[in-house]
Amino acid sequence: MYRYDTYDQRIIDERVAQFRDQTRRYLAGELSDDEFRPLRLQNGLYIQRHAPMLRVAIPYGLLSSRQLRKLAEIARRYDHGYGHFTTRQNIQYNWPKLEDVPEILAELATVQMHAIQTSGNCIRNITSDPFAGVAGDERIDPRPWCEILRQWSTFHPEFAYLPRKFKIAVNGADHDRAVIQAHDIGLELVRNDAGETGFRVLVGGGLGRTPIIGEQIADFVPWRDILTYCEAILRVYNRFGRRDNMYKARIKILVKALGIDAFREQVEAEWVHLRGGPSTLTEVELERVAAHFIDPDYVTLPGDDLGHRRHLAESKAYAAWVKRNVRAHKQPGYAIVTLSTKHAKVAPGDVTAEQMVHIAEWADAWSFGELRITHEQNVVLADVRQSDLYALWQQAREAGLASPNIGLLTDIIACPGGDFCNLANAKSIPIANAIQARFDDLDYLHDIGGIEINISGCMNACGHHHVGHIGILGVDKNGAEFYQVTLGGSQGNNTTLGKVIGPSFGAADMPDVITQIIETYVAERNEDERFIDTVRRTGIEPFKTRVYADRQPNRKVANA
Amino acid sequence: MPKLIRNRQIVEDARPVVILEEGETAATIALPEGGAIVPLAVWQARRDELLAHGCFGVWLAGDQEPRDLADDLAQLQTIAIHFPKFADGRGYSLATLLRSRFGYRGELRAIGEVLRDQFNYLVRCGFDALQPAEGRYTDTQLLAALGSIADFSEPYQVSAAVPDPLFRRVRRAA
Missing domain, CATH: 3.90.480.20 (Sulfite Reductase Hemoprotein; domain 2)
Incomplete structure (x- = not known):
């Protein structure tokens, strides 16, 4: 994996010093809450329900054992002895003290880690394929590109105060494991007919309040030009993205408003001036970064042990x-x-x-x-x-880390929800645990097969509920917690957004609702048909009929 | 007298920033004696008068187009960009365009909600004059704030004030 040189180290050390002084000035009353907010957010620090929450960056999900030991030490020393891995491949601590955060960042810097741009209206942690470099279906290793983009986006002075957050994901395999269609910029590494490396570029995807699948803005941007191309996109967005309404401020809204063709024209008009300029990547730089991601010393082994x-x-x-x-x-x-x-x-x-x-x-x-x-x-x-x-x-x-359930119903994705998060309308974790407890029969789980349940405690969709085969969204109704269920979402090469099946349910009903959905699947499925394929074939009707058969809807069916 | 930071020095600059209030027009608003920083619309309406007047500058709002000044740059000693809120980042792109695209070499001043914690990014995007709102900082605080300009000594990327990215500036060990 990438190892810092003296320049990388200096930049994060300077960041620690900067934030230490900012925290000191905040505590001394020299910085207002409003002035401090974006500064702390760009260091991953939220003020929330019980205590501040600190989100530490794990660039494109890669960690060394030494770094993980440091994360453990921080969990013990500054938190309640645990951490929470997020849907953006980062780690969050739910219990640090505000005044300890500069020291935590200093500790992280000793193992080449930081919390830079893990929140705020800036370019966030770059995410990628967790199987990068080892998957059989990989065309091009995304990791060097993630690192190049990490460096380019770190403290980019022009793009630190964007209209809204900005997420970039990179995929280099046949199967998209980075959900690039649900990102502000999705980059797919490809080769052109001449065998040259470049990127297919998607723009304007995202989940949240208005889920939108990203559209293709370029079918091939040569690798040398990828930074200037991203700069052109970001500049158009920074200038013309909406700033009057935070719910309409993501790039997806700008792309939709202009239409992809007009947006592309603006980006190309900007790119003409940037292309070939000093941000153009060099062979030397690519080789320097790529050298950190060569294969480890594998020994020659028989294919079958x-x-x-x-x-x-x-x-x-x-x-x-x-x-x-x-x-x-x-x-x-x-x-x-x-x-x-x-x-x-x-x-x-x-x-x-x-x-x-x-x-x-x-x-x-x-x-x-x-x-x-x-x-x-x-x-x-x-x-x-x-x-x-x-x-x-x-x-x-x-150690409690061998549940044989990857990709099965109990491998639930969930945000921290109302137990921890200020934004949440409803709790996520107890819902996940109740469903997991209901489906504790391993044989049955394996029989149901691959299925993804994603739970978000609010519209911000940190639990990616839109792309869950079964999506669960916490909603607030007159102060009570309810859950809206969607079916048919999926991530991957053909990312789709789920459809709402009807009125929402109380927390206590959720295990039954999931059971009824699964029973419907088992009754409807053709031999070897996966859950998502059955939903696609039959539509949501049979599921809806079953789930609402014995229920008095608590309100008129909306979005049905 | 309003203080500002110009080329990393604290200086005084009395020129007021003229704002068009409701009911005022670019053509008729009275211009202060001794120079002022005027809105783009005033410059467009009264350029001859302003050129005769001498000591003036023009300011742009975040939604205005720097290209509209492209032909006038040689005649302008000061262009200011207004930050209605410090978290409104459009001004960083406008500054970048004025410097890198249109080649503006005169004073580029950040006005409005300008805070020390953005100084480093502002300077890298080409601002050489930073004017926090009057009264936001005491003299001592403003002096201390000079330090923030140098928060990051070796940035990774290109910007108006940093013509080459780190990978072109230095030889990085593999």
């Missing part, structure tokens, strides 16, 4: 875990392991300091000292030998 085979045959539990949580690796004899944070006893994405230390140990022992965070809020060890899988599974099981 005999011990692993034997354990698979002997242990049903191990086989179930391998089936769901272990993926094929591009290198023979290696595997990609996903450690699940999901079970009925914890909030999705929550990991204790002890668990972090365990994961760091496993990464050191079995995965070249590195790990990744997924946007599904799980942890990936990307380079594990097949022969080590059994030992890893045993330890992960001890």
Whole structure:
């Protein structure tokens, strides 16, 4: 992974000094709340329900074991002994003290980490494929490009006070695991007919209050020009994006208002002046950054490890875990392991300091000292030998990180919700846990198969409910918490937005509602048909009919 | 007298910023003696008078077009860009365009809600004069605020005041 040179280190050290002074001035009354707000947000610091929340950047989800140990230490020292992995591959602490934050940032800087631009109306943490560099379907490794974009976007002076937040994702594989269609800029690495690397560029995607799928603005931007092209997009947005209404301020609203063709014309008119200028990337810079992402020293192994085979045959539990949580690796004899944070006893994405230390140990022992965070809020060890899988599974099981449920119904994505977040209308975590508790029969879970449930506690959609096969959105009705259900959303190459099935439900009803949806699927499905395919084929009607059959709607059916 | 930072020095500048209030027009508004910074509309309506007058500048709002000044740049000693709120970042793009696209070399002044925590970004985008609202900072605070200009010593990216990105400025070890 990328290692800082003296310049990178100086920049984050200077940031710590800057924020230390800003916090001091705020506490001394020299900075008003309004003046301090964007400064703290651009250092990941929210003031919320119980205490400040600090969101620490994990650039494109990549971490070293040393960094994870530091995160564990911070969880113990400044928090309640745990952290929460987010849908943007970052980590959040829910209990730090405002006056401790400069010190936490200084600690992070010692392991080349920071909280820069993890919130605020600026370019946020770049996200990407958690299987980058190891997936068999990868065309081009996205990681060097993520790092180049990270550096370009860090403290970009022109784009620090945009109309609204701005998210960029990069994908380089056949299967899009970075949800690029739901980002302000989605970048897909491609090769043209001449074999040159470049980017297909999408713009104006996003979830939140007005979910919109990104549209293609360019079919091929040569790699050297990608920074100038992004600059052109950002400049048009910075100048002409709406600033009068924060709910209409994302770039997607500007793109919709102008239409993609007119927006493209404006960007191209800007790009004419920037293209070929000093921001144009060089071979030397690309090689320098790419050198940090070469393959680790894989040993030559047989494609099939005999011990692993034997354990698979002997242990049903191990086989179930391998089936769901272990993926094929591009290198023979290696595997990609996903450690699940999901079970009925914890909030999705929550990991204790002890668990972090365990994961760091496993990464050191079995995965070249590195790990990744997924946007599904799980942890990936990307380079594990097949022969080590059994030992890893045993330890992960001890540590509560081996739920064999990746991609299954209980692998729920959820935001922190009303338990922690000021913005939330409703709680997310208890809903997730109640559903997980209801579906505790592993055989049944495997029979239901791949299904994604995404829960957001409010319209801001941090739990990405729009793209869940089953999406659950917390809504407030006269001070009471209700949940609206959508069906048919999906992420990936053909990202789709779910449709609302009808009036919302009380929290206590949610496990029953999910059960009825699943029963409908089981009754309707063709052989081997996945949940999402059944919903696409039948539409939402049979689900709606079943769910509302024994229920008095508590209001008129809206959006039906 | 209003104080401002010009080329990293604290100086005094008495020229008021003229704002068109409701009912006032560019053609008729009275211009103060001793110079002023006037709205774009006043410059467009009364350029000959202003040129004869001498000591003046023109200010742009965030939604105005820097291209409208492109032909006049040689005659302008001061262009100011108004920040209605410090979190309204349009002025950073306008400054960048004036400097990098149109080649403006005179004074480029940030006015309105201008705060020390944005100084570094403002200067990198080409502002050489920073005028916080009168009374926002004490003399001591303004002196301390000079330090914020240098918050980041080696930025990664190109901007109006930093012609090359880090990867072209220095040789970075792999």
